[in-house]
Amino acid sequence: MKFATTSAYNYPKISLKRTGFLLLLLCLVSTAYAQKLSNIRYKVFYTKGDTLTLDSLSVIPGTIAVRNANSSEAIDSNTYTVKAFESKLVWKKKPAVDSVKIFYRVYPFSLPGETYNKSYQAYVNYSANSVVHPFIYNPEEVKGKLIDFGSLDYNGSFSRSISFGNNQDVVLNSLFNLQLSGMLTKDIEITAAITDNNIPIQPEGNTQQIQEFDKIFIQLRKDQHKVIVGDFDLANPDDYFMKFSRKYEGGSYSGSYKIKNVGIFKTAVAGGISRGKFARNTLVVTEGNQGPYKLTGANGETLITILANSEQVFVNGAKMDRGNDRDYVIDYNLGEVTFMPRRIVSADLRIVVEFQYSNNDYTRSAAFLNTELQMKKANIHFNLFSEQDAKGQNIQQTLDADKKTFLAGLGDSIQKAYYKGYDTASFDPNRILYEMKDTTLFPFPKFDSIFVYSTNPLKAKFAVNFSFVGEGRGNYVPSTSVANGRVYQWVVPFFDTINHVFIPAGSYEPVILLVTPKYQQMYTLGGDYHINKSNVVSGEVAMSNNNQNMFSTKDKQNDIGFAGRAGYKGSIATKTDSINKKNESITFDVNYEFQQNRFTPIERFRAVEFNRDWNLGTSDQQYNQHLATANVGYVWSGLGSLTYHFRA
Numbered sequence: 306m307k308f309a310t311t312s313a314y315n316y317p318k319i320s321l322k323r324t325g326f327l328l329l330l331l332c333l334v335s336t337a338y339a340q341k342l343s344n345i346r347y348k349v350f351y352t353k354g355d356t357l358t359l360d361s362l363s364v365i366p367g368t369i370a371v372r373n374a375n376s377s378e379a380i381d382s383n384t385y386t387v388k389a390f391e392s393k394l395v396w397k398k399k400p401a402v403d404s405v406k407i408f409y410r411v412y413p414f415s416l417p418g419e420t421y422n423k424s425y426q427a428y429v430n431y432s433a434n435s436v437v438h439p440f441i442y443n444p445e446e447v448k449g450k451l452i453d454f455g456s457l458d459y460n461g462s463f464s465r466s467i468s469f470g471n472n473q474d475v476v477l478n479s480l481f482n483l484q485l486s487g488m489l490t491k492d493i494e495i496t497a498a499i500t501d502n503n504i505p506i507q508p509e510g511n512t513q514q515i516q517e518f519d520k521i522f523i524q525l526r527k528d529q530h531k532v533i534v535g536d537f538d539l540a541n542p543d544d545y546f547m548k549f550s551r552k553y554e555g556g557s558y559s560g561s562y563k564i565k566n567v568g569i570f571k572t573a574v575a576g577g578i579s580r581g582k583f584a585r586n587t588l589v590v591t592e593g594n595q596g597p598y599k600l601t602g603a604n605g606e607t608l609i610t611i612l613a614n615s616e617q618v619f620v621n622g623a624k625m626d627r628g629n630d631r632d633y634v635i636d637y638n639l640g641e642v643t644f645m646p647r648r649i650v651s652a653d654l655r656i657v658v659e660f661q662y663s664n665n666d667y668t669r670s671a672a673f674l675n676t677e678l679q680m681k682k683a684n685i686h687f688n689l690f691s692e693q694d695a696k697g698q699n700i701q702q703t704l705d706a707d708k709k710t711f712l713a714g715l716g717d718s719i720q721k722a723y724y725k726g727y728d729t730a731s732f733d734p735n736r737i738l739y740e741m742k743d744t745t746l747f748p749f750p751k752f753d754s755i756f757v758y759s760t761n762p763l764k765a766k767f768a769v770n771f772s773f774v775g776e777g778r779g780n781y782v783p784s785t786s787v788a789n790g791r792v793y794q795w796v797v798p799f800f801d802t803i804n805h806v807f808i809p810a811g812s813y814e815p816v817i818l819l820v821t822p823k824y825q826q827m828y829t830l831g832g833d834y835h836i837n838k839s840n841v842v843s844g845e846v847a848m849s850n851n852n853q854n855m856f857s858t859k860d861k862q863n864d865i866g867f868a869g870r871a872g873y874k875g876s877i878a879t880k881t882d883s884i885n886k887k888n889e890s891i892t893f894d895v896n897y898e899f900q901q902n903r904f905t906p907i908e909r910f911r912a913v914e915f916n917r918d919w920n921l922g923t924s925d926q927q928y929n930q931h932l933a934t935a936n937v938g939y940v941w942s943g944l945g946s947l948t949y950h951f952r953a
Contacts, residue, residue, distance in 0.1 A: 351403060492528070822855040
């Protein structure tokens with residue numbers, strides 16, 4: 306058997322020199338790649354600069370070793386500082402070599418440096434013994450003052466903030482509170498209280514003392530002269546007929562002057578914009594019902610805002626105290642008063658509330674003048690008060706020519722100032738509209754021009770404003786409806802079979818109450834004369850001018866009224882014992898007062914129960930009044946006295 310043979314396989318020939326070069330290249334690549342994967346670094350740096358940047362990655366603290374690049378001798382670690390996260394080495398003292406080799410490890414990323422809002426050491430002080438509050442914030446004290454007021458004492462706060470949201474616009478909230486007191490100059494003293502709070506509410510009337518918002522008060526005083534600017538209260542002068550208490554925004558001045566060989570002349574003048582209007586309510590209370598009881602304005606307004614701290618509440622002639630732990634509380638914004646359990650309400654109580662309320666119908670200005678001359682044996686005083694509406698500056702209500710003509714024809718019958726409260730309007734499904742229709746109720750006659758709520762685009766043609774006119778005085782009442790707003794419904798009137806008249810069964814009418822511009826003035830002149838040390842004669846006359854409707858020229862004959870008062874006060878000695886100093890005397894205090902039925906006081910100047918005592922009803926302006934009072938007494942010095950009081 307024969308076998309075929311083939312030639313041997315020819316392997317390539319490789320020289321030893323080429324093989325060594327390839328092995329060396331492979332080792333270098335492997336070393337470089339291994340160093341890339343490893344976090345160990347070593348580099349050679351010259352020592353010329355003060356700071357060396359080691360790497361682009363953050364150095365791991367505690368892994369740095371610095372050696373001499375030539376001898377591999379370790380460099381003292383006290384000669385440098387390492388900023389590990391910033392990968393920097395800073396020389397404290399340069400070594401005596403030209404280059405160094407630095408060995409270190411790095412993180413696989415670059416860490417930022419120290420980042421903080423406040424320095425830890427600057428505001429945190431840790432106490433090992435503190436358990437509840439281990440951190441205590443100690444802010445740095447601001448040197449100097451924000452505002453330099455010199456020698457004035459001041460305190461307060463100031464802040465501004467902005468609030469916004471996804472369903473509201475940007476709102477700027479402000480709060481400024483500053484109190485000043487001290488000497489502005491060498492002889493001028495200042496007292497100031499300035500608050501600016503844009504919260505549109507008043508303080509709650511459930512405490513005896515309250516702090517009003519949004520008030521500016523600045524007072525300057527020099528010797529016997531005083532000037533007030535801002536919000537101030539003007540109270541009763543030394544006068545019998547002129548009694549009032551008002552809140553104004555404006556200014557006032559008071560001072561006294563010595564007149565040689567005559568006496569002392571005192572004067573006070575004030576002017577500004579009135580913040581409110583005076584009203585007096587006699588509450589009709591229910592047995593056991595502590596309230597709240599709604600207060601109404603001078604013209605019957607129901608939605609009023611009471612000026613804070615302006616109310617006086619009297620029960621059976623006695624003044625009550627405000628507070629949760631006292632007699633009553635009051636909601637100034639709603640105009641409601643509620644009595645506390647300390648004062649149980651019963652049906653026979655006579656409750657009178659006097660107050661001022663915000664009146665935005667017209668801009669109301671006021672002026673006041675008080676003068677007094679004090680002489681050796683006599684005193685003379687003159688007072689003037691004027692408060693009036695600017696009839697061309699109506700605020701809340703719009704008065705066109707037709708409405709002014711309507712008011713001009715009323716005269717002083719302002720209780721009839723009800724103007725039609727409806728007008729035609731195009732249909733809008735989002736508005737409450739009415740249709741006008743007639744109805745016949747057998748056997749009653751036909752009732753026409755009745756407004757009925759409607760959503761029919763062809764019939765709903767009237768926009769109507771309804772006003773409360775009193776129970777049993779209107780033909781409409783609020784009704785329950787799914788409409789977006791209050792809907793009023795006409796109700797059938799009652800038929801009086803005796804008088805054969807229809808009596809309204811509702812309390813609302815499709816009318817609006819127009820408020821007329823008014824002015825009120827009063828002048829008083831009075832004085833007293835000292836006959837001797839024990840006997841004094843006094844007298845005073847007053848004139849009032851009260852215009853209820855400045856648009857009208859009718860009913861002016863009853864605007865002006867007069868009042869007067871005369872009195873004598875003294876004593877007559879009946880027995881004198883100069884040794885034992887026991888004297889006996891008869892005392893007199895006699896007064897006569899006249900008030901015309903047209904006289905209109907600014908506020909009540911008599912006792913709260915005066916009308917009830919004299920059975921005058923709710924008004925004391927029905928008759929001319931003559932009032933005489935006398936107090937006669939006998940005094941035993943050291944023993945007592947006996948007095949008889951007489952009024953007629």
